[in-house]
Amino acid sequence: MDQLLLNWYYNNARQLPWRENIDPYSVWLSEIILQQTRVNQGLPYYNSFVEKFPNLQSFALATEEEILKTWQGLGYYSRARNMHRCAQLVLNQHQSVFPEEISALKKLPGIGNYTAGAIASIAYGQKTPAIDGNLIRVCSRILGIYEPPYSRLMFDKIHSFVLELMVNSKPGDINQALMELGATLCLPKNPNCENCPISDHCYAFENKTQSELPLPKKKTLVKDLFMYFLIIESDETIYIEQRPSVGIWAKLYQLPLIESKSELPFPELFQAIATKISSQNFTIVKISKPIIHKLTHRKIIASFITVNLGFEHKIPHVLLVKKTDLNKYPFPQLIADFFSKNHPS
Numbered sequence: 303m304d305q306l307l308l309n310w311y312y313n314n315a316r317q318l319p320w321r322e323n324i325d326p327y328s329v330w331l332s333e334i335i336l337q338q339t340r341v342n343q344g345l346p347y348y349n350s351f352v353e354k355f356p357n358l359q360s361f362a363l364a365t366e367e368e369i370l371k372t373w374q375g376l377g378y379y380s381r382a383r384n385m386h387r388c389a390q391l392v393l394n395q396h397q398s399v400f401p402e403e404i405s406a407l408k409k410l411p412g413i414g415n416y417t418a419g420a421i422a423s424i425a426y427g428q429k430t431p432a433i434d435g436n437l438i439r440v441c442s443r444i445l446g447i448y449e450p451p452y453s454r455l456m457f458d459k460i461h462s463f464v465l466e467l468m469v470n471s472k473p474g475d476i477n478q479a480l481m482e483l484g485a486t487l488c489l490p491k492n493p494n495c496e497n498c499p500i501s502d503h504c505y506a507f508e509n510k511t512q513s514e515l516p517l518p519k520k521k522t523l524v525k526d527l528f529m530y531f532l533i534i535e536s537d538e539t540i541y542i543e544q545r546p547s548v549g550i551w552a553k554l555y556q557l558p559l560i561e562s563k564s565e566l567p568f569p570e571l572f573q574a575i576a577t578k579i580s581s582q583n584f585t586i587v588k589i590s591k592p593i594i595h596k597l598t599h600r601k602i603i604a605s606f607i608t609v610n611l612g613f614e615h616k617i618p619h620v621l622l623v624k625k626t627d628l629n630k631y632p633f634p635q636l637i638a639d640f641f642s643k644n645h646p647s
């Protein structure tokens with residue numbers, strides 16, 4: 303089966319920049335960017351990272367804000383911060399070269415089983431499966447695995463199967479061929495089995511159980527979070543603040559924020575604004591219609607409130623910045639979208 307799979311891969315794989323230059327830095331960069339991100343969305347980010355930071359040294363020596371700024375819009379910002387720490391460790395402890403051993407790779411920030419497997423197999427040719435969502439779907443269907451999703455038992459079965467495929471073939475190509483099959487033919491809905499090179503070996507195809515496999519994951523509980531962003535500005539300046547170093551959007555910048563687990567009635571909102579800006583002397587000019595912004599565990603209901611301060615007043619713990627400098631700060635996508643609509647640079 304490995305030859306059928308590889309022949310198909312060599313003739314049909316999409317041309318992607320990280321497949322042209324196979325080195326550990328490109329594999330690491332592309333694999334982390336593409337976690338929970340579609341190729342079309344991740345590709346421009348990969349290109350701009352390579353352009354700004356062409357090698358591991360330049361990545362490691364950049365500031366965290368430069369990395370976050372380049373990452374802006376991809377979400378899951380802890381991935382970008384982990385990448386930065388990882389690059390610094392590789393620079394300082396591994397002479398700028400990613401280690402080859404899985405155990406050493408997994409000690410680096412942000413590198414788990416999957417990314418370690420991808421680097422070790424694709425960049426170093428080691429026989430190591432890299433099991434991501436695509437491999438789970440493809441292999442569950444080929445083998446007819448009805449184990450609980452992401453269980454040890456499921457991983458063990460997929461691991462042994464992929465290792466067998468690697469016995470006489472290039473390990474990195476096997477991993478990539480299975481990923482490519484999952485991304486282009488063996489899709490979650492309506493897999494294109496007619497064009498699949500290994501349909502003759504597929505349990506789900508034979509038994510018409512493609513839609514049952516893999517078994518569904520448990521649904522994540524998504525909680526509401528109300529965010530009231532304050533627009534306090536003059537013609538040239540605007541107030542912004544940095545988020546805490548833990549939690550969602552850690553260390554990114556935003557408009558001064560009031561956050562609540564439930565919707566705030568107007569008197570409470572008014573009082574919360576007074577507390578936030580340490581003044582009772584203000585007027586609310588406008589409150590935008592709420593915007594819904596979805597994260598994995600949160601549904602954010604965001605409102606933008608234009609506030610007029612009655613007199614020259616310094617607000618504690620926030621920054622007064624020039625609007626022309628806004629493009630220097632990393633913002634979550636919700637705020638970046640607000641600025642691009644209201645203060646295009």
Ligand code: SF4
Binds near residue numbers: 489
């Ligand atoms: S035959 Fe269909 S279900 Fe089976 S691996 Fe191929 S695309 Fe997936």
